[in-house]
Amino acid sequence: FxxxxxxxxxxxxxxxxxxxxxxxxxxxxxSGFLKETVKKAEYLESELAKALNGIEEVKEIRGLGMMVGIECKQDVQVFLMELQEEGLLVLSAGPKVLRLLPSLNVSESEIDTAINKIKKVLAIKQTV
Incomplete structure (x- = not known):
C-alpha cells in the first residue's frame, strides 16, 4: 500500500x-523517434561535459538517457533560482544535484541554450 x-x-x-x-x-x-532521442541524449551528455569541464563547483555529471544529474559542491537551491531567472526550469535531486529532464523532442539548439545557461550560472559561483 x-x-x-x-x-x-x-x-x-x-x-x-x-x-x-x-x-x-x-x-x-x-519510426526513428527513439533512435533520435538516444542521439540527443548522447549529445546532451557530451556537450554538457565539455561545457562544465574545469568549473570547480561541479563534482560529477551522471545520467541515463535524457535524465541527467549535475552534482555540485554546495546546495543547489540558489542555482535553481538563478537558472529560473535565466528562463531555464531545472529541479533538484537531493540537496546538491541539479536534475535535468528535458522533453524527448528537445532540439539540439535548445540543448545548447540550456547548457550555456547552466555554464553561466555555475561559472559565476566559481568566481564569487
Missing amino acids: FDPGSHGSTFGGNPVSVSAAEAVLKEIFQ
Missing part, C-alpha cells in the same frame, strides 16, 4: 489522461 502523497501518476487513468497517453505513445513509436 502507498501512503497518501507517496505515489504519483503522469496519466492518472481518467479519459482525458488516457487520450493524452495514447497520443504520446503514437509519437514515441514513430
Whole structure:
C-alpha cells in the first residue's frame, strides 16, 4: 500500500489522461523517434561535459538517457533560482544535484541554450 502523497501518476487513468497517453505513445513509436532521442541524449551528455569541464563547483555529471544529474559542491537551491531567472526550469535531486529532464523532442539548439545557461550560472559561483 502507498501512503497518501507517496505515489504519483503522469496519466492518472481518467479519459482525458488516457487520450493524452495514447497520443504520446503514437509519437514515441514513430519510426526513428527513439533512435533520435538516444542521439540527443548522447549529445546532451557530451556537450554538457565539455561545457562544465574545469568549473570547480561541479563534482560529477551522471545520467541515463535524457535524465541527467549535475552534482555540485554546495546546495543547489540558489542555482535553481538563478537558472529560473535565466528562463531555464531545472529541479533538484537531493540537496546538491541539479536534475535535468528535458522533453524527448528537445532540439539540439535548445540543448545548447540550456547548457550555456547552466555554464553561466555555475561559472559565476566559481568566481564569487
